[in-house]
Amino acid sequence: MADNRPPDASRRSESARRAIHDAALALVAEVGYPRTTIEAIAARAGVGKQTIYRWWPSRAAVLLEAFVGLGERAAGQSGTDGTQAFPDTGDLAADLKAVLRATVDELNDPAFEAPTRALAAEGIVDPRLGAEFVQKLLEPSLQLYAARLRAAQEAGQARADIDPRTALELLVGPLTHRWLLRTLPLTHEYADAIVDHALRGLAP
Amino acid sequence: MADNRPPDASRRSESARRAIHDAALALVAEVGYPRTTIEAIAARAGVGKQTIYRWWPSRAAVLLEAFVGLGERAAGQSGTDGTQAFPDTGDLAADLKAVLRATVDELNDPAFEAPTRALAAEGIVDPRLGAEFVQKLLEPSLQLYAARLRAAQEAGQARADIDPRTALELLVGPLTHRWLLRTLPLTHEYADAIVDHALRGLAP
Numbered sequence: 001m002a003d004n005r006p007p008d009a010s011r012r013s014e015s016a017r018r019a020i021h022d023a024a025l026a027l028v029a030e031v032g033y034p035r036t037t038i039e040a041i042a043a044r045a046g047v048g049k050q051t052i053y054r055w056w057p058s059r060a061a062v063l064l065e066a067f068v069g070l071g072e073r074a075a076g077q078s079g080t081d082g083t084q085a086f087p088d089t090g091d092l093a094a095d096l097k098a099v100l101r102a103t104v105d106e107l108n109d110p111a112f113e114a115p116t117r118a119l120a121a122e123g124i125v126d127p128r129l130g131a132e133f134v135q136k137l138l139e140p141s142l143q144l145y146a147a148r149l150r151a152a153q154e155a156g157q158a159r160a161d162i163d164p165r166t167a168l169e170l171l172v173g174p175l176t177h178r179w180l181l182r183t184l185p186l187t188h189e190y191a192d193a194i195v196d197h198a199l200r201g202l203a204p
Numbered sequence: 205m206a207d208n209r210p211p212d213a214s215r216r217s218e219s220a221r222r223a224i225h226d227a228a229l230a231l232v233a234e235v236g237y238p239r240t241t242i243e244a245i246a247a248r249a250g251v252g253k254q255t256i257y258r259w260w261p262s263r264a265a266v267l268l269e270a271f272v273g274l275g276e277r278a279a280g281q282s283g284t285d286g287t288q289a290f291p292d293t294g295d296l297a298a299d300l301k302a303v304l305r306a307t308v309d310e311l312n313d314p315a316f317e318a319p320t321r322a323l324a325a326e327g328i329v330d331p332r333l334g335a336e337f338v339q340k341l342l343e344p345s346l347q348l349y350a351a352r353l354r355a356a357q358e359a360g361q362a363r364a365d366i367d368p369r370t371a372l373e374l375l376v377g378p379l380t381h382r383w384l385l386r387t388l389p390l391t392h393e394y395a396d397a398i399v400d401h402a403l404r405g406l407a408p
Binding site for chain 1: 236237238289296321322323324325326327329331334335337342343346353360361362363364366369371373374376377378380381384385386387392395397398401402403404405406407408
């Protein structure tokens, strides 16, 4: 998108945008999503409420953009944030366990957990936000699973007759289910068991 | 809980409770959860707001109780609502496909979808409500999967070395993931593919 404002104004609004992102992420982790209102975000970022209303349709939209930005910054710093790279050591089980264990750690990390839960919950009752959440945050990482499973098919480590886009849901579905609904603890042992069960199957 | 009120008062409050349940379920399906306020429920049920505040701590608590009651009424009428009976024809794959297909139909039914989504979303950000949702609605039906998998183990149709409580998540996890996050369409074909993939495994 072309920005015809003079460089100073553009820089100022970029810095306000960043302050608003940081305020939204900090608030949701500190006081919870129900109390992360537009008013609270504006106060913490040191901007007027109108600035936020001008740029975003809802607090969920602010949080989604902030969270996407967080992922991009992490990727820029480390180059290996899990949504950017999927290991391929040639051992499918080991690679899947490494990624699912890292996902378990991330989901158990309060800094990620609070905004992810808030966005997932909003998306569940708001189809438009849900679609944006899936498109911007979820699907790109799911495609990395699909690519790894396709490589495994080519290497003869995964059945040729499965659709990788469906098969990956046997890995991420159970983790997400247990995490979102808090049915039982989300541990590395669980991640390993899911990979073993999914690869070997439940039938004898 | 002992009820020392005279029979008439008890009958009246039972009928008010039922009217409140029905109002909550109807509103969430018609206008969505965000607009299903305590005020709206009270108006539709023809009771005062204070009646609702006296009996429930939140609108989510009203909806959860209403939804549990709905399941109990359905079970009382048909005796076969899926949370009461799990088929055991001796063919594990066929039985799992029948149950997952019925679950797909239920999740795609607007009368079930709206309250289930609303309760799941509330539970995701509210651990106390989430625990109640899992305990009263989810875990009883998960235990039926576990029992069916144990029977399959005894019949030699499922591996002896799996924990049924973990294994069932390979079946319900993917369905729940796809449904809650609306990543892709939830169909009978998908239910069948999940059962086939989970039983045979992704490895060759």
